[in-house]
Amino acid sequence: MRALTYQGPFRVRVEDKPDPIIEHPQDVILRVTRSAICGSDLHLLHGMVPDTRVGHTFGHEFTGEVVELGSEVTQLRKGDRVVVPFNISCGGCFYCQRGLTALCENSNPESDIACGVYGYSHTTGGYDGAQAEYVRVPFADVGPMKIPDGMDDEEALFLGDILPTGYMGAEMGEIKGGESVVVFGAGPVGLFAMRSAWLMGARRVVAVDCVKYRLDFAERYAKVETLDFREVDDVVLFLKDLFDGRGPDVCIDAVGMEASGSRAQRMLGLGLKLQAGAPTVLTWCIEAVRKGGNVSIVGVYGPPWNLMPIGTAMNKGLTLRMNQCNVRRYMPHLMGHIRDGLIDTKGIITHRFPLEQATEAYHLFANKQDGCVKCVLTPQ
Amino acid sequence: MQHTPIPGAAADLDFASRPGVPMEHSPQPLPGARVPILPQRSDVLVFKHVGRARFPPVFGTAQPPRGLSGLLRKQAYRFPDHLARHWLTLMFADRVDVWEHRLRGGLSWGLPVLGVLSLSAWGLRKLTTR
Numbered sequence: 001m002r003a004l005t006y007q008g009p010f011r012v013r014v015e016d017k018p019d020p021i022i023e024h025p026q027d028v029i030l031r032v033t034r035s036a037i038c039g040s041d042l043h044l045l046h047g048m049v050p051d052t053r054v055g056h057t058f059g060h061e062f063t064g065e066v067v068e069l070g071s072e073v074t075q076l077r078k079g080d081r082v083v084v085p086f087n088i089s090c091g092g093c094f095y096c097q098r099g100l101t102a103l104c105e106n107s108n109p110e111s112d113i114a115c116g117v118y119g120y121s122h123t124t125g126g127y128d129g130a131q132a133e134y135v136r137v138p139f140a141d142v143g144p145m146k147i148p149d150g151m152d153d154e155e156a157l158f159l160g161d162i163l164p165t166g167y168m169g170a171e172m173g174e175i176k177g178g179e180s181v182v183v184f185g186a187g188p189v190g191l192f193a194m195r196s197a198w199l200m201g202a203r204r205v206v207a208v209d210c211v212k213y214r215l216d217f218a219e220r221y222a223k224v225e226t227l228d229f230r231e232v233d234d235v236v237l238f239l240k241d242l243f244d245g246r247g248p249d250v251c252i253d254a255v256g257m258e259a260s261g262s263r264a265q266r267m268l269g270l271g272l273k274l275q276a277g278a279p280t281v282l283t284w285c286i287e288a289v290r291k292g293g294n295v296s297i298v299g300v301y302g303p304p305w306n307l308m309p310i311g312t313a314m315n316k317g318l319t320l321r322m323n324q325c326n327v328r329r330y331m332p333h334l335m336g337h338i339r340d341g342l343i344d345t346k347g348i349i350t351h352r353f354p355l356e357q358a359t360e361a362y363h364l365f366a367n368k369q370d371g372c373v374k375c376v377l378t379p380q
Numbered sequence: 381m382q383h384t385p386i387p388g389a390a391a392d393l394d395f396a397s398r399p400g401v402p403m404e405h406s407p408q409p410l411p412g413a414r415v416p417i418l419p420q421r422s423d424v425l426v427f428k429h430v431g432r433a434r435f436p437p438v439f440g441t442a443q444p445p446r447g448l449s450g451l452l453r454k455q456a457y458r459f460p461d462h463l464a465r466h467w468l469t470l471m472f473a474d475r476v477d478v479w480e481h482r483l484r485g486g487l488s489w490g491l492p493v494l495g496v497l498s499l500s501a502w503g504l505r506k507l508t509t510r
């Protein structure tokens with residue numbers, strides 16, 4: 001089959017590789033129908049994720065059609081159209097039983113910090129991803145959700161990752177109604193976090209980024225106020241001022257380890273690799289949020305460590321919540337919101353490419369060109 | 381400036397409507413879960429970091445370890461993942477992996493080119509020394 005493969009930092013290409021096979025009786029094989037490029041893929045592309053091996057196929061946000069079934073699969077049939085959570089979760093372990101499917105302990109031998117994830121290095125289990133014509137899907141009766149007749153694949157696609165992630169970002173902010181919420185990052189995850197903050201009853205939502213077209217997009221799509229942090233002297237002071245001199249009630253980090261905004265953090269984390277990326281936004285969240293407030297982290301950070309002001313968080317009495325998204329538990333609820341017209345998922349897709357042009361798609365998305373917000377690949 | 385929020389604003393105001401609240405629900409297997417999970421069988425070498433008690437029943441088999449980077453990775457997985465040297469060794473192995481692939485790629489066209497060059501050099505020398 002044709003598949004995108006990693007060739008080293010900043011280099012991917014599409015090439016031939018063997019088709020995936022059923023490796024476990026609970027597996028299915030999908031013919032991939034849509035496969036998105038996620039902000040998390042950029043961390044892989046840039047060589048920030050340990051044990052990313054040359055030849056690895058990325059892609060963890062996808063829909064597909066079932067073409068082959070393992071002997072123990074009972075809930076799916078050949079030809080079913082499904083959307084798949086990016087976490088590979090067994091459904092029956094200590095964590096899955098409690099709803100924490102991102103922490104499943106039955107799918108990743110290589111590390112304890114996360115469960116198996118499609119196309120996300122060997123640190124998350126060494127599974128090839130779905131930026132390819134076919135993909136192996138383990139625990140097929142647990143994760144995949146059938147796409148209802150009448151709904152097209154693209155409408156359901158983001159249920160596998162960024163929609164639940166943005167929603168969980170707002171949820172972990174513990175919005176009770178009437179709060180002020182600042183979302184750092186106006187990328188796809190940030191956009192869904194903004195929409196979700198409104199759904200949970202926020203009074204005021206502000207988006208912070210430095211890419212003009214993305215802020216404009218956020219203003220239109222998520223009806224938020226916007227702030228280009230490059231246009232203010234000190235973003236923390238500015239945000240404190242904006243919210244009664246105290247700061248917002250909730251800050252959401254939807255940027256993660258490759259943030260711009262601090263030369264020192266970038267030099268240490270991205271240049272010298274003395275820490276795992278640049279925790280600039282995490283620092284801003286902790287400094288800007290009001291005392292006693294909530295910081296919710298969905299932007300991805302990696303091991304082993306980062307320089308962040310834990311003492312400030314402690315003294316300010318903050319609640320910090322964070323996780324990879326436990327995607328499966330959000331899917332039915334958010335599917336309902338899509339059907340009821342509360343969230344227009346397709347509205348954030350700005351670019352579609354055939355799989356063969358995946359390299360260009362990565363280039364566009366990574367460099368924030370041509371007004372790109374979200375790229376979707378269509379394998380032939 | 382205050383904006384008009386989206387359709388459905390405050391639809392999920394009630395915590396009971398939020399799928400992730402409480403963070404941990406009372407334990408119960410998720411629909412479709414099957415226990416016990418049969419162990420996946422594979423000939424591919426897959427590492428388990430020593431901090432994990434047992435090998436999980438399901439795992440990925442993409443890109444088996446090879447060459448020098450493979451040896452480095454093997455070493456890295458001897459350290460549990462709460463130690464920085466686990467991660468630093470892996471990051472180093474990743475760079476070595478890239479160079480190994482470049483070298484292998486280089487050899488695949490470099491060797492024939494080298495062969496043709498030395499043959500012609502040999503031929504040339506034969507002609508000129510006659």
Ligand SMILES: NC(=O)c1ccc[n+]([C@@H]2O[C@H](COP(=O)([O-])OP(=O)(O)OC[C@H]3O[C@@H](n4cnc5c(N)ncnc54)[C@H](O)[C@@H]3O)[C@@H](O)[C@H]2O)c1
Pocket residue numbers: 038039040041042043161162165184185186187188189190208209210211214229254255256257258259260261280281297298299300323324325373
């Ligand atoms: N927790 C999860 O389960 C989960 C799931 C999906 C994605 N993620 C992570 O969420 C993050 C965002 O993903 P995305 O797809 O939206 O990526 P993206 O790269 O498209 O968006 C990130 C945005 O952050 C902006 N940015 C950079 N520095 C900033 C700063 N200092 N302040 C404010 N904005 C800044 C960028 O300009 C960009 O618009 C990534 O780290 C990704 O790995 C996490």
Ligand SMILES: [Zn+2]
Pocket residue numbers: 038039040041060061086161162
């Ligand atoms: Zn993702």
Ligand SMILES: [Zn+2]
Pocket residue numbers: 089090091092093094095096097103104105106
């Ligand atoms: Zn599990």
